[in-house]
Amino acid sequence: MPNEPAHELRLTIMRLARQLRSQKAEGDITDGQRSVLFSLEDAGAQSLSALSARERVTPPSMNRTVGALVALGLVTRETASDDARRVTIGITDDGIRFVRETRRRRDEWFSSRLSTLTPEERAILAKAAPILKGLADK
Amino acid sequence: MPNEPAHELRLTIMRLARQLRSQKAEGDITDGQRSVLFSLEDAGAQSLSALSARERVTPPSMNRTVGALVALGLVTRETASDDARRVTIGITDDGIRFVRETRRRRDEWFSSRLSTLTPEERAILAKAAPILKGLADK
DNA sequence: TATTGTTATACTCTATAACTATA
DNA sequence: TATAGTTATAGAGTATAACAATA
Numbered sequence: 001m002p003n004e005p006a007h008e009l010r011l012t013i014m015r016l017a018r019q020l021r022s023q024k025a026e027g028d029i030t031d032g033q034r035s036v037l038f039s040l041e042d043a044g045a046q047s048l049s050a051l052s053a054r055e056r057v058t059p060p061s062m063n064r065t066v067g068a069l070v071a072l073g074l075v076t077r078e079t080a081s082d083d084a085r086r087v088t089i090g091i092t093d094d095g096i097r098f099v100r101e102t103r104r105r106r107d108e109w110f111s112s113r114l115s116t117l118t119p120e121e122r123a124i125l126a127k128a129a130p131i132l133k134g135l136a137d138k
Numbered sequence: 139m140p141n142e143p144a145h146e147l148r149l150t151i152m153r154l155a156r157q158l159r160s161q162k163a164e165g166d167i168t169d170g171q172r173s174v175l176f177s178l179e180d181a182g183a184q185s186l187s188a189l190s191a192r193e194r195v196t197p198p199s200m201n202r203t204v205g206a207l208v209a210l211g212l213v214t215r216e217t218a219s220d221d222a223r224r225v226t227i228g229i230t231d232d233g234i235r236f237v238r239e240t241r242r243r244r245d246e247w248f249s250s251r252l253s254t255l256t257p258e259e260r261a262i263l264a265k266a267a268p269i270l271k272g273l274a275d276k
Numbered sequence: 277t278a279t280t281g282t283t284a285t286a287c288t289c290t291a292t293a294a295c296t297a298t299a
Numbered sequence: 300t301a302t303a304g305t306t307a308t309a310g311a312g313t314a315t316a317a318c319a320a321t322a
Contacts, residue, residue, distance in 0.1 A: 015153030128266035223280040
Protein backbone atom coordinates (compact mmCIF):
# COMPACT_ATOMS: atom_id res chain seq x y z
CA MET A 1 0.00 0.00 0.00
CA PRO A 2 1.53 3.33 -1.04
CA ASN A 3 1.95 6.10 1.47
CA GLU A 4 -0.93 8.41 0.56
CA PRO A 5 -3.61 5.73 1.13
CA ALA A 6 -1.96 4.93 4.46
CA HIS A 7 -2.43 8.55 5.44
CA GLU A 8 -6.09 8.49 4.38
CA LEU A 9 -6.77 5.25 6.21
CA ARG A 10 -5.15 6.58 9.36
CA LEU A 11 -7.29 9.73 9.29
CA THR A 12 -10.41 7.68 8.65
CA ILE A 13 -9.70 5.40 11.60
CA MET A 14 -9.15 8.34 13.93
CA ARG A 15 -12.31 10.01 12.69
CA LEU A 16 -14.50 6.91 13.06
CA ALA A 17 -13.15 6.35 16.56
CA ARG A 18 -13.95 9.94 17.49
CA GLN A 19 -17.50 9.47 16.31
CA LEU A 20 -17.84 6.20 18.19
CA ARG A 21 -16.49 7.73 21.36
CA SER A 22 -18.95 10.58 21.17
CA GLN A 23 -21.86 8.12 21.28
CA LYS A 24 -22.38 8.72 24.96
CA ALA A 25 -23.70 6.12 27.36
CA GLU A 26 -26.76 7.04 29.36
CA GLY A 27 -25.56 7.92 32.86
CA ASP A 28 -22.96 10.31 31.45
CA ILE A 29 -19.92 9.49 33.54
CA THR A 30 -16.44 10.78 32.71
CA ASP A 31 -14.03 9.07 30.33
CA GLY A 32 -11.81 7.95 33.20
CA GLN A 33 -14.73 6.49 35.10
CA ARG A 34 -15.99 4.65 32.06
CA SER A 35 -12.56 3.24 31.34
CA VAL A 36 -12.27 1.88 34.89
CA LEU A 37 -15.71 0.33 34.68
CA PHE A 38 -14.91 -1.40 31.40
CA SER A 39 -11.63 -2.60 32.86
CA LEU A 40 -13.34 -4.10 35.91
CA GLU A 41 -16.02 -5.79 33.84
CA ASP A 42 -13.35 -7.13 31.56
CA ALA A 43 -10.62 -8.23 33.97
CA GLY A 44 -12.53 -8.69 37.23
CA ALA A 45 -12.04 -7.21 40.70
CA GLN A 46 -8.65 -5.67 41.42
CA SER A 47 -6.73 -3.85 44.12
CA LEU A 48 -6.50 -0.07 43.92
CA SER A 49 -2.83 -0.11 42.97
CA ALA A 50 -3.37 -2.76 40.28
CA LEU A 51 -6.18 -0.70 38.85
CA SER A 52 -4.19 2.52 38.88
CA ALA A 53 -1.27 0.80 37.15
CA ARG A 54 -3.56 -0.66 34.53
CA GLU A 55 -5.16 2.71 33.85
CA ARG A 56 -1.82 4.55 34.05
CA VAL A 57 -3.02 6.91 36.70
CA THR A 58 -1.68 7.61 40.21
CA PRO A 59 -3.28 5.86 43.21
CA PRO A 60 -4.72 9.09 44.66
CA SER A 61 -6.31 9.88 41.33
CA MET A 62 -7.72 6.38 40.97
CA ASN A 63 -8.95 6.58 44.55
CA ARG A 64 -11.02 9.60 43.64
CA THR A 65 -12.39 7.98 40.49
CA VAL A 66 -13.29 4.85 42.43
CA GLY A 67 -14.95 6.99 45.10
CA ALA A 68 -17.16 8.60 42.48
CA LEU A 69 -18.10 5.20 41.03
CA VAL A 70 -18.88 3.85 44.52
CA ALA A 71 -21.13 6.85 45.16
CA LEU A 72 -22.93 6.04 41.90
CA GLY A 73 -23.39 2.44 43.02
CA LEU A 74 -21.49 1.09 40.02
CA VAL A 75 -18.51 -0.26 41.94
CA THR A 76 -17.71 -1.73 45.38
CA ARG A 77 -14.71 -1.03 47.59
CA GLU A 78 -13.93 -3.64 50.26
CA THR A 79 -10.96 -4.48 52.42
CA ALA A 80 -9.24 -7.63 51.21
CA SER A 81 -9.72 -10.66 53.46
CA ASP A 82 -6.06 -11.69 53.56
CA ASP A 83 -4.32 -8.30 53.89
CA ALA A 84 -6.09 -5.51 55.75
CA ARG A 85 -4.02 -2.84 53.97
CA ARG A 86 -5.37 -3.92 50.64
CA VAL A 87 -8.64 -2.88 49.08
CA THR A 88 -10.50 -4.79 46.41
CA ILE A 89 -12.47 -2.87 43.82
CA GLY A 90 -15.28 -4.79 42.15
CA ILE A 91 -18.10 -3.99 39.77
CA THR A 92 -21.75 -4.13 40.88
CA ASP A 93 -24.68 -5.53 38.91
CA ASP A 94 -25.63 -1.96 38.04
CA GLY A 95 -22.08 -1.40 36.84
CA ILE A 96 -22.25 -4.45 34.62
CA ARG A 97 -25.57 -3.30 33.23
CA PHE A 98 -24.08 0.10 32.53
CA VAL A 99 -21.12 -1.37 30.65
CA ARG A 100 -23.28 -3.68 28.57
CA GLU A 101 -25.73 -0.94 27.73
CA THR A 102 -22.88 1.31 26.58
CA ARG A 103 -21.45 -1.49 24.44
CA ARG A 104 -24.87 -2.23 23.01
CA ARG A 105 -25.39 1.40 22.01
CA ARG A 106 -22.03 1.70 20.36
CA ASP A 107 -22.46 -1.56 18.49
CA GLU A 108 -25.91 -0.51 17.44
CA TRP A 109 -24.71 2.80 16.10
CA PHE A 110 -21.89 1.16 14.19
CA SER A 111 -24.10 -1.63 12.86
CA SER A 112 -26.62 0.86 11.60
CA ARG A 113 -23.86 2.52 9.62
CA LEU A 114 -22.68 -0.79 8.23
CA SER A 115 -26.22 -1.62 7.15
CA THR A 116 -26.09 1.22 4.63
CA LEU A 117 -23.34 -0.57 2.72
CA THR A 118 -23.78 -2.98 -0.17
CA PRO A 119 -23.21 -6.71 0.46
CA GLU A 120 -19.98 -6.46 -1.56
CA GLU A 121 -18.69 -3.63 0.60
CA ARG A 122 -19.56 -5.52 3.76
CA ALA A 123 -17.71 -8.54 2.41
CA ILE A 124 -14.58 -6.44 1.93
CA LEU A 125 -14.83 -5.07 5.47
CA ALA A 126 -15.31 -8.59 6.80
CA LYS A 127 -12.01 -9.52 5.19
CA ALA A 128 -10.30 -6.33 6.34
CA ALA A 129 -11.41 -6.62 9.97
CA PRO A 130 -9.01 -9.38 11.06
CA ILE A 131 -6.14 -7.65 9.27
CA LEU A 132 -6.79 -4.42 11.14
CA LYS A 133 -7.09 -6.40 14.34
CA GLY A 134 -3.68 -7.90 13.66
CA LEU A 135 -2.26 -4.39 13.28
CA ALA A 136 -3.71 -3.31 16.61
CA ASP A 137 -2.34 -6.41 18.31
CA LYS A 138 1.23 -5.89 17.13
CA MET B 139 -21.82 -8.38 7.93
CA PRO B 140 -23.23 -10.19 10.99
CA ASN B 141 -23.26 -8.46 14.34
CA GLU B 142 -20.30 -10.09 16.09
CA PRO B 143 -17.77 -9.04 13.42
CA ALA B 144 -19.22 -5.52 13.61
CA HIS B 145 -18.43 -5.52 17.31
CA GLU B 146 -14.90 -6.73 16.70
CA LEU B 147 -14.29 -4.17 13.97
CA ARG B 148 -15.56 -1.38 16.18
CA LEU B 149 -13.25 -2.39 19.01
CA THR B 150 -10.32 -2.68 16.62
CA ILE B 151 -10.93 0.79 15.22
CA MET B 152 -11.13 2.32 18.69
CA ARG B 153 -7.98 0.52 19.73
CA LEU B 154 -5.96 1.52 16.66
CA ALA B 155 -7.06 5.12 17.11
CA ARG B 156 -5.97 5.07 20.75
CA GLN B 157 -2.55 3.81 19.72
CA LEU B 158 -2.26 6.44 17.00
CA ARG B 159 -3.23 9.20 19.38
CA SER B 160 -0.62 8.13 21.87
CA GLN B 161 2.13 8.66 19.29
CA LYS B 162 3.03 12.00 20.80
CA ALA B 163 4.43 14.91 18.86
CA GLU B 164 7.67 16.37 20.10
CA GLY B 165 6.79 19.60 21.89
CA ASP B 166 4.19 17.82 24.02
CA ILE B 167 1.30 20.23 23.97
CA THR B 168 -2.17 19.35 25.25
CA ASP B 169 -4.87 17.67 23.16
CA GLY B 170 -6.89 20.87 22.98
CA GLN B 171 -3.89 22.89 21.86
CA ARG B 172 -2.99 20.34 19.20
CA SER B 173 -6.54 20.27 17.91
CA VAL B 174 -6.59 24.06 17.53
CA LEU B 175 -3.27 24.00 15.74
CA PHE B 176 -4.44 21.36 13.29
CA SER B 177 -7.63 23.30 12.74
CA LEU B 178 -5.74 26.51 11.94
CA GLU B 179 -3.35 24.75 9.60
CA ASP B 180 -6.28 23.10 7.91
CA ALA B 181 -8.85 25.90 7.66
CA GLY B 182 -6.67 29.01 7.89
CA ALA B 183 -6.78 32.01 10.25
CA GLN B 184 -10.01 32.53 12.16
CA SER B 185 -11.61 34.79 14.74
CA LEU B 186 -11.67 33.66 18.35
CA SER B 187 -15.41 33.01 18.31
CA ALA B 188 -15.23 31.07 15.04
CA LEU B 189 -12.45 28.96 16.46
CA SER B 190 -14.27 28.28 19.73
CA ALA B 191 -17.42 27.27 17.82
CA ARG B 192 -15.41 24.96 15.59
CA GLU B 193 -13.71 23.34 18.56
CA ARG B 194 -16.93 23.30 20.60
CA VAL B 195 -15.41 25.15 23.48
CA THR B 196 -16.41 28.44 25.13
CA PRO B 197 -14.66 31.67 24.09
CA PRO B 198 -12.94 32.13 27.49
CA SER B 199 -11.60 28.62 27.29
CA MET B 200 -10.39 29.09 23.73
CA ASN B 201 -8.86 32.38 24.75
CA ARG B 202 -6.74 30.57 27.29
CA THR B 203 -5.72 27.86 24.83
CA VAL B 204 -4.79 30.48 22.24
CA GLY B 205 -2.82 32.38 24.88
CA ALA B 206 -0.76 29.28 25.59
CA LEU B 207 -0.11 28.70 21.88
CA VAL B 208 0.89 32.35 21.41
CA ALA B 209 3.34 32.01 24.32
CA LEU B 210 4.81 28.97 22.57
CA GLY B 211 5.19 30.95 19.34
CA LEU B 212 2.97 28.55 17.40
CA VAL B 213 0.11 30.96 16.82
CA THR B 214 -0.45 34.70 16.34
CA ARG B 215 -3.22 36.85 17.78
CA GLU B 216 -3.92 40.18 15.99
CA THR B 217 -6.74 42.66 15.93
CA ALA B 218 -8.70 42.38 12.68
CA SER B 219 -8.19 45.29 10.29
CA ASP B 220 -11.88 45.85 9.54
CA ASP B 221 -13.44 45.43 13.01
CA ALA B 222 -11.44 46.41 16.07
CA ARG B 223 -13.51 44.17 18.33
CA ARG B 224 -12.45 41.14 16.38
CA VAL B 225 -9.27 39.18 16.79
CA THR B 226 -7.72 36.99 14.14
CA ILE B 227 -5.87 33.87 15.20
CA GLY B 228 -3.32 32.55 12.72
CA ILE B 229 -0.69 29.86 12.69
CA THR B 230 3.04 30.70 12.58
CA ASP B 231 5.72 28.96 10.54
CA ASP B 232 6.76 27.13 13.69
CA GLY B 233 3.16 26.08 14.18
CA ILE B 234 2.97 24.72 10.65
CA ARG B 235 6.22 22.84 11.16
CA PHE B 236 4.85 21.37 14.38
CA VAL B 237 1.65 20.16 12.68
CA ARG B 238 3.51 18.62 9.76
CA GLU B 239 6.01 16.92 12.02
CA THR B 240 3.19 15.43 14.09
CA ARG B 241 1.44 14.21 10.94
CA ARG B 242 4.66 12.78 9.61
CA ARG B 243 5.28 10.82 12.82
CA ARG B 244 1.80 9.38 12.89
CA ASP B 245 1.90 8.41 9.25
CA GLU B 246 5.32 6.89 9.74
CA TRP B 247 4.17 4.82 12.68
CA PHE B 248 1.11 3.60 10.82
CA SER B 249 3.06 2.89 7.62
CA SER B 250 5.60 0.86 9.53
CA ARG B 251 2.78 -1.30 10.83
CA LEU B 252 1.30 -1.68 7.37
CA SER B 253 4.68 -2.73 6.04
CA THR B 254 4.52 -5.90 8.15
CA LEU B 255 1.53 -7.10 6.13
CA THR B 256 1.58 -9.30 3.05
CA PRO B 257 0.83 -7.69 -0.34
CA GLU B 258 -2.54 -9.49 -0.37
CA GLU B 259 -3.46 -8.06 3.02
CA ARG B 260 -2.46 -4.58 1.93
CA ALA B 261 -4.61 -4.97 -1.17
CA ILE B 262 -7.62 -5.80 0.98
CA LEU B 263 -7.00 -2.74 3.18
CA ALA B 264 -6.64 -0.59 0.08
CA LYS B 265 -10.11 -1.70 -0.96
CA ALA B 266 -11.52 -1.31 2.56
CA ALA B 267 -10.14 2.20 3.09
CA PRO B 268 -12.61 4.11 0.89
CA ILE B 269 -15.51 2.12 2.35
CA LEU B 270 -14.49 3.06 5.88
CA LYS B 271 -14.05 6.65 4.74
CA GLY B 272 -17.60 6.56 3.41
CA LEU B 273 -18.83 5.39 6.81
CA ALA B 274 -17.05 8.24 8.56
CA ASP B 275 -18.47 10.76 6.11
CA LYS B 276 -22.08 9.71 6.63
C1' DT C 277 -28.23 48.16 22.25
C1' DA C 278 -25.78 44.11 20.30
C1' DT C 279 -21.44 41.90 19.51
C1' DT C 280 -16.50 40.44 20.37
C1' DG C 281 -13.28 39.42 23.31
C1' DT C 282 -11.36 39.40 28.11
C1' DT C 283 -11.18 38.96 33.16
C1' DA C 284 -12.95 36.93 37.60
C1' DT C 285 -14.17 32.99 39.73
C1' DA C 286 -15.42 28.19 40.49
C1' DC C 287 -15.41 23.23 39.47
C1' DT C 288 -13.31 18.91 37.82
C1' DC C 289 -9.52 15.93 37.08
C1' DT C 290 -4.91 14.71 37.89
C1' DA C 291 -0.51 15.07 40.22
C1' DT C 292 3.05 15.13 44.21
C1' DA C 293 3.85 15.05 49.11
C1' DA C 294 2.59 13.89 53.63
C1' DC C 295 0.14 10.78 56.58
C1' DT C 296 -2.20 6.39 58.60
C1' DA C 297 -2.64 1.63 59.15
C1' DT C 298 -0.94 -2.87 58.46
C1' DA C 299 2.73 -6.42 57.44
C1' DT D 300 11.12 -0.59 57.76
C1' DA D 301 8.27 -1.33 53.66
C1' DT D 302 3.76 -1.38 51.56
C1' DA D 303 -1.34 -0.08 50.48
C1' DG D 304 -4.27 3.25 50.64
C1' DT D 305 -5.89 7.90 51.91
C1' DT D 306 -5.83 12.87 52.74
C1' DA D 307 -3.86 17.59 51.81
C1' DT D 308 -2.73 20.62 48.51
C1' DA D 309 -1.57 22.45 43.99
C1' DG D 310 -1.74 22.86 38.87
C1' DA D 311 -4.12 22.29 34.38
C1' DG D 312 -8.30 22.86 31.71
C1' DT D 313 -12.99 24.22 31.06
C1' DA D 314 -17.28 26.55 32.41
C1' DT D 315 -20.48 30.59 33.70
C1' DA D 316 -20.95 35.39 34.93
C1' DA D 317 -19.42 39.99 34.82
C1' DC D 318 -16.96 43.48 32.33
C1' DA D 319 -14.73 46.55 28.57
C1' DA D 320 -14.43 48.07 24.02
C1' DT D 321 -16.34 48.63 19.55
C1' DA D 322 -20.15 48.64 16.05
